[in-house]
């Protein structure tokens with residue numbers, strides 16, 4: 001495709017994602033369906049340009065004020081993902097001069113919002129929470145996430161999968177903490193590999209893998225993944241159970257559970273029982289009360305720990321929506337807790353970085369449920385031989401209570417988990 005035509009297409013896509021009427025990934029997929037002639041490289045440029053603009057929206061809007069021509073075109077130029085020479089061949093002389101001037105702006109000359117690129121309602125609390133670590137977090141949230149894979153412990157060994165990937169031209173390193181993880185170099189498309197279609201690998205952030213590991217579900221147990229969605233964690237838990245016992249995958253969205261089915265078929269698991277529930281107090285939940293060994297509540301949340309993958313979320317979320325989620329999270333955790341049998345384990349997890357969706361929910365639950373004893377996540381991870389477990393945790397008197405993962409510290413999405421045992 002000619003550079004000029006590609007830049008025009010980028011500007012069109014940027015205009016669409018900036019409407020925020022749908023999630024950015026859905027808008028990008030739709031754009032590709034409408035433009036089937038686009039090759040893989042062009043698609044990568046288009047998607048990364050749109051995501052680049054979402055990641056640095058405040059900075060680019062600030063710089064775009066000084067340019068000329070349509071605003072979306074200026075934003076697409078600033079966020080363009082590709083060689084500078086290629087981009088410049090699509091620009092007129094005036095645009096080239098303007099881009100050079102923009103490239104010359106030094107970070108120290110910028111105002112804080114143009115450096116962190118977060119909405120004020122989010123920047124303030126994060127700054128308060130993190131202090132000097134705020135800017136490193138903001139910077140890490142503007143980077144694309146690496147491609148993490150989870151090796152299906154039921155059917156494959158990590159070293160063998162790593163060697164097989166290498167033969168396919170995919171270089172991958174073992175993830176630092178998850179025993180099931182491989183971090184691929186670059187952005188290889190793994191979906192067409194036999195390793196993927198035969199269920200030996202799934203795409204899953206290392207942080208998600210650690211949540212499933214923390215549940216430590218054993219052979220033959222009764223386990224509930226209360227908010228299973230498309231089953232990312234369900235699949236990891238089912239494999240950890242060695243395809244024995246019974247693993248219920250609940251979710252209120254039948255549509256999301258449908259997406260679990262082909263993944264289940266690939267995985268070779270037959271111990272998973274997906275079930276759509278009407279709400280967290282569904283009859284099915286009541287029938288299983290007090291019978292379950294391990295319950296994972298991967299609660300619906302703001303998703304603000306996943307901004308590397310979903311940069312549009314920072315512009316689409318609102319403080320009001322977070323408050324609604326907080327109510328929901330408390331209610332779901334309380335209902336799901338009823339399932340746990342005496343001696344059983346309960347985990348509350350989110351992929352948010354906000355204390356109100358994390359520690360506050362865990363503390364309120366703990367205060368109201370004396371029969372649930374908090375467990376130190378770091379002790380459990382040590383027991384599972386996870387390297388540097390202490391460094392992955394925070395909270396409690398000794399900083400070992402909660403799993404607390406951060407992109408700038410751990411290279412994962414932002415995750416939180418609290419663990420209890422029922423007395």
Ligand SMILES: C[S@@+](CC[C@H](N)C(=O)[O-])C[C@H]1O[C@@H](n2cnc3c(N)ncnc32)[C@H](O)[C@@H]1O
Nearest residue numbers: 227228229231232233251252253280298299300
């Ligand atoms: C964070 S996502 C789950 C992601 C999934 N565990 C995974 O690893 O891929 C939260 C899920 O909670 C579901 N959900 C929302 N309200 C719920 C409720 N009241 N009871 C159960 N699930 C609910 C949503 O449909 C969504 O799929």
